Amino acid sequence: MIDSWVVELKVIGHQPTALLNDYKTSLAFSYIMTVVVVRGFVRFLLRSV
DSSP states (O other): OHHHHHHHHHHHHHOHHHHHHHHHHHHHHHHHHHHHHHHHHHHHHHHHO
């Protein structure tokens, strides 16, 4: 259990940029989705009013 955890830490340590890029991509994707949903919701509200 502990050994595999140490190995995973070493692997992550070897590729921090890939992990960071993946994190940035998911963050940007969730941000874009939130913006799209919010804008669609606002348009829906304006249309119903």
